[in-house]
Amino acid sequence: MSVRPAALISHPYGKPVLAALLLLPFVYLVFCVTMDRLGPNPAEALIRSSGDWTLRMLCLTLAVTPARVLSGWHALARYRRMVGLFTAFYALIHALSYLMFDMEFVWAAVGADLVKRPFIAVGMLAFTLLAVLAGTSTTSAVRLLGAMRWQRLHRAVYGIAGLALLHFFWMRSGKQDFAEVAVYGLVLGTLLGWRAVRFKRK
Amino acid sequence: MAFTPRDRGYSHKVPSDITPQSTYRSRRTLLTAMAAGSAGAILAGWAARDARAQMARPGLRAGLAAPLSSLAGATVLEPPTSIQDATSYNNFYEFGPDKSDPARGAVSMRTSPWAVDVEGLVRKPGRFGLDDLLKMAPLEERIYRLRCVEGWSMVIPWIGYSLQELIRRVEPLGSARFVEFVSQSDRSVMPGLRPGALEFPYREALRLDEAMNPLAMLVFGMYGEVLPNQNGAPVRLVVPWKYGYKSGKSLIRIRFVEHEPVTSWVRLAPQEYGFYGNVNPLVDHPRWSQATERRIGEGGLFAKRRKTLMFNGYEPQVGQMYAGLDLKKYY
Numbered sequence: 001m002s003v004r005p006a007a008l009i010s011h012p013y014g015k016p017v018l019a020a021l022l023l024l025p026f027v028y029l030v031f032c033v034t035m036d037r038l039g040p041n042p043a044e045a046l047i048r049s050s051g052d053w054t055l056r057m058l059c060l061t062l063a064v065t066p067a068r069v070l071s072g073w074h075a076l077a078r079y080r081r082m083v084g085l086f087t088a089f090y091a092l093i094h095a096l097s098y099l100m101f102d103m104e105f106v107w108a109a110v111g112a113d114l115v116k117r118p119f120i121a122v123g124m125l126a127f128t129l130l131a132v133l134a135g136t137s138t139t140s141a142v143r144l145l146g147a148m149r150w151q152r153l154h155r156a157v158y159g160i161a162g163l164a165l166l167h168f169f170w171m172r173s174g175k176q177d178f179a180e181v182a183v184y185g186l187v188l189g190t191l192l193g194w195r196a197v198r199f200k201r202k
Numbered sequence: 203m204a205f206t207p208r209d210r211g212y213s214h215k216v217p218s219d220i221t222p223q224s225t226y227r228s229r230r231t232l233l234t235a236m237a238a239g240s241a242g243a244i245l246a247g248w249a250a251r252d253a254r255a256q257m258a259r260p261g262l263r264a265g266l267a268a269p270l271s272s273l274a275g276a277t278v279l280e281p282p283t284s285i286q287d288a289t290s291y292n293n294f295y296e297f298g299p300d301k302s303d304p305a306r307g308a309v310s311m312r313t314s315p316w317a318v319d320v321e322g323l324v325r326k327p328g329r330f331g332l333d334d335l336l337k338m339a340p341l342e343e344r345i346y347r348l349r350c351v352e353g354w355s356m357v358i359p360w361i362g363y364s365l366q367e368l369i370r371r372v373e374p375l376g377s378a379r380f381v382e383f384v385s386q387s388d389r390s391v392m393p394g395l396r397p398g399a400l401e402f403p404y405r406e407a408l409r410l411d412e413a414m415n416p417l418a419m420l421v422f423g424m425y426g427e428v429l430p431n432q433n434g435a436p437v438r439l440v441v442p443w444k445y446g447y448k449s450g451k452s453l454i455r456i457r458f459v460e461h462e463p464v465t466s467w468v469r470l471a472p473q474e475y476g477f478y479g480n481v482n483p484l485v486d487h488p489r490w491s492q493a494t495e496r497r498i499g500e501g502g503l504f505a506k507r508r509k510t511l512m513f514n515g516y517e518p519q520v521g522q523m524y525a526g527l528d529l530k531k532y533y
Binding site for chain 2: 033036038039040041042043044046101104109112113116117174175176177
């Protein structure tokens with residue numbers, strides 16, 4: 001039996017199935033929180049894990065278009081928004097975990113932390129931009145802004161990728177532990193580099 | 203006063219009226235406090251003993267039981283961290299940067315035979331085998347707070363004795379002003395010994411008077427058993443009023459020197475990690491606040507952070523050593 005990928009991608013169940021898959025890390029985190037399975041420092045584990053998943057979702061979001069162009073499966077385009085919204089969703093969990101468990105919602109402490117830790121400021125900026133993109137992800141927002149302006153706005157995701165990587169790099173620089181940073185750097189660099197090359201050729 | 207004696211042969215007020223109320227009240231308060239204080243000290247011992255007795259002994263390692271220390275400040279009453287957490291959430295960079303790395307990797311470290319070279323400005327230098335060290339002074343159990351510079355803390359029942367027991371035996375010369383502690387570094391079992399980050403072997407140091415403070419402890423065990431490898435087996439330092447990085451693990455050399463040694467963390471990031479490393483809620487790390495800490499195992503995810511205590515709560519025992527020292531400058 002042979003299944004054509006293009007047919008799978010166009011299948012009406014495609015979106016709900018992918019949504020369920022992308023929700024699995026969240027389900028796992030909820031399971032860990034409720035069953036006290038986050039290890040000795042649960043707050044730290046939750047903050048780091050949600051950050052890791054945000055980065056992974058971001059890579060996936062940025063991989064949709066290259067995959068579509070390189071494979072010729074143009075139906076992939078209809079998944080792009082959903083994957084992007086999942087990135088924003090995991091970023092929201094990441095930011096909320098930080099505010100709740102690290103800062104205990106003491107806003108003065110958050111303000112001091114933004115100044116003291118540049119990587120927090122960078123992360124906050126990336127999250128804010130991501131929230132703007134999520135907020136303008138609806139079809140009506142595209143209509144309202146006009147396709148050109150909407151697209152220009154949503155190119156901010158490239159900047160977000162850079163900020164997210166810088167945030168992760170700075171976080172790990174305390175221990176000079178850059179192995180994972182290098183992996184994400186390579187993936188994001190490839191995905192953005194592909195776009196740069198394509199843009200030049202046009 | 204409603205009560206008046208009818209006939210006592212002479213007119214006299216009741217004793218409680220002769221002594222002013224404020225005086226006998228305060229005397230009673232004092233007596234109550236004294237009774238509670240002495241009882242408290244005994245009860246404190248019992249409570250601490252109970253706290254440990256209630257912990258599940260994993261029985262994974264050889265037992266190393268010791269009586270509870272009677273040293274002032276050496277047995278905090280906060281509940282000890284679970285041994286599971288204390289042995290799985292560690293910083294031991296020789297085995298990798300992640301806190302779960304040491305528990306996985308340190309099992310391959312050989313801790314027998316083991317010897318510690320004591321050298322430098324001492325009258326009686328020498329190489330001490332682990333057995334010599336274990337017999338050098340009576341072992342005792344102390345329950346110390348442990349505060350990591352990263353902002354988390356534990357409470358751990360250590361077994362060992364005051365470092366000064368060893369220092370006295372090797373008789374430091376008058377010129378010795380600092381003590382340096384060098385940790386094991388063995389490429390064959392320590393994947394974390396990569397170039398570019400911390401310099402290994404790991405080096406830490408104390409001023410001689412700090413090292414002589416009775417709270418500074420040479421440790422061989424925890425939770426009633428010999429030290430697990432990830433916690434610094436077979437012998438380590440524990441300096442409870444300083445951030446954890448000051449307490450070197452798996453020691454192989456103790457050197458007495460005249461000048462302040464450049465320790466591993468100071469060499470890597472002098473603006474972030476000072477020679478002193480005293481726990482101080484008022485002096486922040488350049489990249490984060492030190493005002494509060496997360497107590498590992500306390501209430502899970504939703505537990506409130508604790509306020510960090512000056513000198514980790516050991517100010518009565520160690521504060522005088524730093525009188526007049528600018529703690530913002532000498533962090």
